[in-house]
Amino acid sequence: MINAKRTIMAAGLSLLMLLATACSASGGENSPVAAAGSKATASATAAGSTPSTKENGKRIAAKVVRVVDGDTMKVSFADGGKVKEETIRLLLVDTPESVDPEKPVQPFALDASNYAKTMLTGKDVQLELDVSERDKYGRLLCYLYIGDHMFNELLLENGYARVAxxxxxxxxxxxxxxxxxxxxxxxxxxxxxxxNYAQEDGYHESVVKGGATSSPKSAAPTTTPKPATTSKPPTTATSKPSVVYNSCKEANEAGAYNIKQGEPGYSAKLDGDGDGVACERR
Structure with a gap:
């Protein structure tokens, strides 16, 4: 009888030990290790299901509706199945002002604006965003591409804008x-x-000859300067002009543009394309 009881007790103890071992091996869902693993898995799943909304370097197809200024345009593009219109501001460049109600039209502003209108109006373009998408006025900030060229760079290359x-x-x-x-x-x-017209802090109309601020035309008059008086007038049509410019920059500063052959200030070295007109306004 005693042996039978001992056998039953031994069997019971063995069963309890087996149960305890099984529970220890499986671990509970609320144990620290299991909880940490669940959180890590959930985090990874969430990260994978929420990709960045703006891929680096991705371009947006758009169409230029209207050119506001040399560096500001209105464009339209498809967004969620609808056509959306936005005002864009070109990044890192600044053209002279032509539409600011608080400023007169600055020299070369109309040149920059007309260049943008010729190049962009009604054209299909692409927009590239940087990190921050909008300025304080709510305008979309971007680099604008027309064909294979970035328009921001074209403005700089042609002297219509400064880096700003x-x-x-x-x-x-x-x-x-x-x-x-x-x-x-x-x-x-x-x-x-x-x-000194274009400087780090903006455009300085006061340095333009005559203090003109209304338009680039007044900043760079097309009239040629009068020849200096001499004791003897030229005796032949081939006489050298009495005004000499060492460079087109020097001529421009004196207000001379489009100097035709035979006029005061013309010289072959200033006529790069040999068409008979030196220091042409571009």
Whole structure:
């Protein structure tokens, strides 16, 4: 009888030990390790199901509806099956003002605006965003592409804009923009044709000859300067003009543009394309 009881007790103890071992091996859902694993899995799932809404370098197809200014346009594009219209502001560039109600039209502003209208109005373009999408006015900030060319760069290359409004983190192309600007400065084209007009803090109309501020035409008159008086007038049609310019920049600063062959100030070295007109206004 005693042996039978011992056998039953031994069997019971063995069963309890087996149950305890099984529970320990499986672990509970609320144990620290299991909970940590569940959180990690949930986090990974959530991250995978919520991709970034703006891929780096992705371009948006759009159409230019209207050019407001040299660096500001209205565009339309498809968004969620609907056509949406936005005002865009080109990043890292600044053209002279032509539509600011608080400022007169600045020299070369109409040139920049007309260039943008010719290049962009009604054209299919692409927009590339940087990190911050909008400015304080709610305008979409972007780099604009027309064909294979970035229009921001074309403005700089042709001397219609300066590098400006450099606000991190929207500085993706600032170094190459500065290199393009430097080349335009060395050529002395448009805004760089008047010394100290385009500066780090903006455009200074007061340095333009005559203090003209109403338009680029007044900033760069097309009339040629009068020849200096001499004791003897020229005796032949081939006599050298009495006004000599060492460069087109020097001529532009004196207000001379489109100097025709035979007129005071014309010289072959200033007529790069040999068409008989030197220091042509571009």
């Amino acid at each position: 409004y450099i606000y991190p983190p929207n500085v993706k192309y600032v170094d190459q923009f500065r290199a393009i600007q430097k080349a335009a400065q060395q050529k002395g084209v448009n805004i760089w044709s008047v010394e």
